[in-house]
Amino acid sequence: MNRKKLYPWYFASGAAVLFFLLCFLPGVLGIAYSFTDWNNFTDEINFVGLSNYKRIFQGNSEYLLYITNTLLFTIVTTVAKTVAGLALALLLSRQFIRFKNFHRMIIFSPQVMSYLVVGLVFKSMLHPSTGFLNNFLKGMGLDFLAKSWLTDLKIVFPTVMTVDTWKGMGYIMVVVIAGLMSIAPEYYEAASIDGATFFQQLKSITIPLLKPVLVNATVLNVTYGLRVFDMVYSLTNGGPGNATGVINTAVYKEFSKGDLAMGTTLSSVLFFFVLALLYFIIKSMESKEVDG
C-alpha cells in the first residue's frame, strides 16, 4: 500500500469537529466554570478558586454521601450484573435448554425499556401495602419477607441496585453469549476427555478466553454506574430524604436551585473519577494483550 492514506482523515474530520464543538469544548468550559460562582440570579461571574471543591470534600458535607453512594452503586451493580449475566449466558448455552432464543429474548427485554418506565412501574410494585410484590409474598404466607422496600433506610439502596441489575443483566448476558460462541468447542472436548469438571472448565477455559469480553462489560457497567440518574430518580428521587442520592441527582438538584457552578463542580468531580478509573482499566487490559 503505497498510497498516502488521506481518505480516512478526511472522513473522520466531520465527526471530530462535531465532537470537539459539542462535547469536548463544553466539557472543558464546564470544568472552567467550576472555579467560579456562576448562578442563575445574576449576570456577573466571579472567580472563586477551589471554594466549590472545598464545599464538597470538607466537613461533613452531604456531597460525600452522594459520592460514596455512587461508588457503592457502581461496584455492586457491576459485580452483580457481570455475575448474573455470565451465569445466565452459561445456562442458556447448555444443550439441555429448549427454546433458548425465547428465554434470551425475555431476559434481554428489560434492557429496551425506558429507565423512567421501569422505575415508575417498580415504584408501584414495591409499595408496602398495595404493591404486587408484598401482596404476592403475603399470599404465599411469607409475611415476614414483605418489607418496606423503598422506605426502609436499611434496604432501600439494595432494592434500587437490584432493580438496576434486573434491567442491565440482559445486555451483559447477550455480550457474553457472543463471546462464548467464539470459543472453539475443541477446548471443551479436550478438557472433558481429560476428566475436567464443569467448574474446572469454567475456571480454566471459559473465563480466560472471555477476558476481553468481560473487561468490555466491566467498562460499560462502571461508566453507567458512575453516571446513573434515571433509575434512582424515578424509583426514589434520591430518597427517602437523601439516602439514595447519587452524584447526578445532586447535580440535578444544584442546577434546580440555580447554583450552576456547584452543579458543574460535581460533574467535574465525576469526570475525573471516570477518567481515572478508565485509565486503570484500559491500562490493565493493554498490559494483558502485551503479555498474551
Add this chain to the structure above:
Amino acid sequence: MAAAMTVGLLAGCSSGGESGSDSGKLTLTFGSHQSGLPKSGIVQDLAKEYEEETGVKVDFQISPDAQWRDLIKVKLDSGEAPDIICVDTPIGLASSIHMDQYSVELTDNEWVKRMDESARSAVSVDGKTYGITFPGAKMYFYMYNKDIFEDLKLETPKNYSEFKDVCEKIKASGVTPVYECTTNGWHQVLPLFETGGLWLNDDPQGYDKLNANETPLESISHLETIIGQLQECAKAGYFGDDYLSNSWENAKEAIASGKYAMTVAELGFRGEVDADYPDFGAMEKLGAFVMPWGDNQTIGVNPASNAYFINKDSKHAEEAEKFFEFLAKPENLKKRLEGQPEINAVCWPEMETKYTEEDQAFLDSYEKANVVQTSVNYIDSQWMDVGKDLEAMYTGAMTPKDVVDTVVKRRNEQAELQKDPGWAK
C-alpha cells in the same frame, strides 16, 4: 463532503422549529404544572369552547409539580417558554420567579379591576398587573370523618394535646387517624408554614422583619416545635405505616374507604371526594377543624394560588390576551366555579361563593393570617427540599433540629446567592 454534511445537519435543525405556525390554525402553547390546572379539566373544556368560537387552539403542556418552578425558570431564561405560563404567586417576593421581567403587562385590560384586591396584588409588581388568576383564597384544614368522631364520641381538637388524644382513640379503634403522604413532596410541609398565625401572634411585624433579616429564622421556635410534634405523631403510629409511600392522589380513596379518619386538605376536598365516591356522602360526612399544630387556632390564608401569564417573547401575545379576556367573562367564571369541585370561590367579587352558611360561619369564627410562604422570602423556593428533609426525619436520618438548621442554611444560601441586601455583611 463532511463539511457539507455538517452544514446540512445544522440547516435541517433550524428550519424544523418554524413549522408550527404555517399550518393555518393558530396554536397557543400553555405550560403548567399538574397542580396548576384543575383536575376536572374545566380549563381544557373552556379552551375547547374558545377554539370553536375563534379557531385558536390551546395546546396544554403539563409537567409534574416537583421541578416545574426550576424548569420554567430555565425555559424563560433560554427563550423557550410557552406562550401562556401558569406559575404560583405571589410574583413580588424576592425569591419568586420575577414574572414581571418575563411577561406582557396586562394592566389596561378591563378585567383587571374586576379581580379581588389581594389576588390582584399577588400578580402585580409596582402597581402593574401581569397575570390573571381565578382560585379564591386557599386555606388548609383537617378534613375529618364526622361518623368516626361521633362513634367514638370525640370532639374536634383545639390544641395539640387534644389532637394527640383524638388520634390515640381513633388508632385504638382500628382506624388510621391521619392520611399523610410524602411522595408528592409538598403535603408534609403544610403544617410548618400554614401556621404562620402563630408567628404573627408573637410579633405582628414578624414577616417584614424576617424579610429584612432583622429577625433570624432560627429564632422562630414554632418551627422546631411543630416539626418535633410531627415526628412524635409519626412515631406513635398516627400516620399509619405507609405514609412514606402514599401519594396525595389516593387521599380521596383513603378517606372514602373509612380506613383513615383525617387528612389535611382544602374545604373543596369534600366536592372532590363526592365526585369520585358519591355513595360516601362527603358533603355531609366530612367536617373541618383548624390544624392545631403548635396549638394554632388561626386559619392560614394563601391569598392567591396560581396565575396565568403571557410570555413577553411570544409571537402570539395578542391572541393570548384575547384568550384571557374570554376566560374573564362572567359566564366563563361561573362555568369554572361550577366545573371545579375543589374550590368554593373565585377571587372575583362579582361571583357568588359556593360556601354554605355553615361553612361561612365556620370561616368567620376564626382569625385569619397570611401563610408564611407567600409573605416570607426564600421559603417557597425550598418547599420540596423541606419535604425531603421531613422524609429524612421520619426515617430517622435527621432530627427536628437538623431539619430547622437545614431550612435556615438553605434560606441564607439563597439570600446570599441572590445578593439580598438584608444579608449583605
